Amino acid sequence: MSNTPRKLPDAAIRLGVVVIVIVTAVVVVVSLLPASIKDRKLQRAAAIEREQAHELQYAGAVVCADCHEAEVNLKKDGYHRNVSCETCHGAAKGHTENPVDIKPPAPRDRQFCPTCHAYNQSRPKGFPQINPVTHNPVKPCITCHRPHDPKPPTVPGECTACHAGIERTKSVSPHALLECTTCHVTPEQHKVTPRTVKPTKPSAREFCAQCHGKDSKVDGPPKIDVATHGEKYLCWQCHYPHMPEVSRE
Numbered sequence: 001m002s003n004t005p006r007k008l009p010d011a012a013i014r015l016g017v018v019v020i021v022i023v024t025a026v027v028v029v030v031s032l033l034p035a036s037i038k039d040r041k042l043q044r045a046a047a048i049e050r051e052q053a054h055e056l057q058y059a060g061a062v063v064c065a066d067c068h069e070a071e072v073n074l075k076k077d078g079y080h081r082n083v084s085c086e087t088c089h090g091a092a093k094g095h096t097e098n099p100v101d102i103k104p105p106a107p108r109d110r111q112f113c114p115t116c117h118a119y120n121q122s123r124p125k126g127f128p129q130i131n132p133v134t135h136n137p138v139k140p141c142i143t144c145h146r147p148h149d150p151k152p153p154t155v156p157g158e159c160t161a162c163h164a165g166i167e168r169t170k171s172v173s174p175h176a177l178l179e180c181t182t183c184h185v186t187p188e189q190h191k192v193t194p195r196t197v198k199p200t201k202p203s204a205r206e207f208c209a210q211c212h213g214k215d216s217k218v219d220g221p222p223k224i225d226v227a228t229h230g231e232k233y234l235c236w237q238c239h240y241p242h243m244p245e246v247s248r249e
């Protein structure tokens, strides 16, 4: 029986080594960490600095008014009064600083508006919703709804009383936003004795050319060359004026 000191079991030695390594590692790592990770105050200060270093993308709702009074005025009393300009036109800080070279996109596409208006049960009750598949398909939404004042198209109530069919046809056509009286000068008396006092009707191709002729100053309607398009025929011999469809193959 030897009287050499009792050896620690191997397992305990290994455990001791592991503990020492871990403790050393923690001490080293903690001492190497930058102060800003360990100190909450420094941490916040660093976060603020980091966020401030990002380039600002949005210009905010106010500056647009400096240069786009018309759109701002149109929107401020309409249904979209609470939808900000940049919701639809994207972040536009760059544009406000260099309006000529940097143009924000305008969402003219039919796909865009249903992001908010496609029927979805989870939307708030009463929020105006449509089914994009069946609601006046194919045409861009902005054919019938002005994006800055998107009220559904209406006609003067009195015409509807007697010409409801024409009104219904027109309200889903590319001419939805044109008032009846754009094309028919209507004396008040027509509403009382309609068969004796009649409104005017366009009588010449030049009438439609005001908006569709290639020299027309009216912005928006598609243009044709009146001298050659449809030749000698009246426009409405080929295009029903209350539903001027164009077939495209």
Ligand code: HEC
Binding pocket: 059, 060, 063, 064, 065, 066, 067, 068, 085, 086, 089, 092, 093, 095, 096, 099, 100, 103, 104, 105, 106
């Ligand atoms: C410093 C003046 C200025 C400011 C501020 C400004 N714009 Fe403009 N914007 C212009 C000019 C100039 C045009 C070009 C007009 C033209 O080409 O007829 C323009 C054109 C546009 C267009 C049409 C682009 C196109 O392709 O036709 C949109 C959309 C637009 N701006 C949105 C905005 C929005 C949104 C804001 C606010 C975030 C804004 N603008 C702020 C001057 C400005």
Ligand code: HEC
Binding pocket: 064, 065, 068, 071, 072, 075, 080, 083, 084, 085, 086, 087, 088, 089, 106, 107, 108, 142, 147, 148
């Ligand atoms: C609901 C989406 C929406 C909002 C909100 C909106 N716009 Fe527009 N904007 C459009 C669309 C779509 C067009 C393209 C209209 C067209 O081609 O007939 C457009 C066109 C424009 C144009 C080009 C001129 C024109 O009328 O075609 C300018 C400038 C403009 N918007 C500025 C603004 C400003 C400024 C605001 C905020 C006051 C704003 N928009 C808010 C969707 C929007």
Ligand code: HEC
Binding pocket: 079, 080, 082, 083, 087, 088, 107, 112, 113, 114, 115, 116, 117, 126, 127, 128, 141, 142, 145, 146, 147, 150, 151, 152
């Ligand atoms: C960011 C969401 C948003 C987008 C995108 C948007 N709208 Fe709207 N729209 C609204 C809100 C909000 C209202 C007002 C709802 C209310 O009055 O309760 C509204 C109202 C309307 C209305 C009035 C409906 C009624 O009550 O009679 C029409 C029409 C409309 N929008 C068409 C459009 C068209 C067209 C576009 C695309 C150019 C568009 N919207 C894009 C949020 C949006």
Ligand code: HEC
Binding pocket: 156, 158, 159, 160, 161, 162, 163, 180, 181, 184, 186, 190, 191, 192, 194, 195, 198, 199, 200, 201
């Ligand atoms: C009280 C009913 C009534 C009202 C209201 C009314 N109309 Fe008429 N309108 C008629 C009748 C009836 C005719 C004749 C139809 C016929 O002769 O076949 C007519 C004919 C017309 C014609 C064709 C004229 C022609 O020479 O062929 C036009 C265009 C017209 N209306 C436009 C309008 C417009 C625009 C309004 C609203 C500003 C309006 N009407 C309001 C009843 C009405």
Ligand code: HEC
Binding pocket: 110, 113, 114, 117, 128, 129, 130, 132, 135, 136, 137, 139, 140, 141, 142, 143, 144, 145, 152, 153, 171, 172, 173, 174, 176
């Ligand atoms: C051809 C014309 C036309 C086109 C294109 C059109 N609409 Fe309409 N929209 C109308 C008319 C007319 C009404 C009112 C009668 C009705 O509710 O159908 C209306 C009503 C609405 C309403 C109000 C619904 C409610 O219950 O209050 C919303 C929102 C709307 N449209 C959004 C859109 C959107 C989004 C698009 C494109 C995807 C679009 N519209 C395309 C003609 C059109």
Ligand code: HEC
Binding pocket: 155, 159, 160, 163, 166, 167, 170, 175, 178, 179, 180, 181, 182, 183, 184, 201, 202, 236, 241, 242
């Ligand atoms: C873009 C111009 C335009 C608009 C907007 C317009 N009309 Fe017409 N309308 C015409 C033309 C052109 C004719 C003549 C068609 C012909 O002689 O064959 C006509 C003919 C008529 C007629 C005679 C019967 C018929 O169907 O040919 C009536 C009634 C009429 N319009 C009522 C209306 C009413 C009501 C509205 C509004 C809901 C309206 N129009 C909007 C251009 C227009």
Ligand code: HEC
Binding pocket: 142, 143, 174, 175, 178, 182, 202, 207, 208, 209, 210, 211, 212, 218, 220, 221, 222, 235, 236, 239, 241, 244, 245, 246
């Ligand atoms: C006050 C201006 C105005 C007058 C006048 C006018 N239009 Fe239009 N027309 C428009 C507008 C706006 C549109 C719709 C453009 C769009 O889809 O955004 C349109 C659309 C059309 C289209 C459809 C084009 C397409 O690509 O789908 C035809 C066809 C057309 N008009 C024919 C006529 C005829 C025929 C007349 C004369 C009876 C006429 N227009 C008078 C403004 C006018």
Ligand code: HEC
Binding pocket: 205, 206, 208, 209, 212, 213, 222, 223, 224, 226, 229, 230, 231, 233, 234, 235, 236, 237, 238, 239, 246, 247
């Ligand atoms: C002989 C028949 C005929 C006559 C008359 C006619 N058109 Fe057309 N129009 C067409 C056809 C077919 C198309 C479609 C093919 C094309 O674009 O050439 C069309 C297309 C159009 C378009 C759409 C162009 C585009 O680029 O989207 C407009 C706007 C238009 N016509 C307006 C008129 C006007 C305004 C008149 C009278 C000055 C008129 N048309 C006379 C047959 C006719």
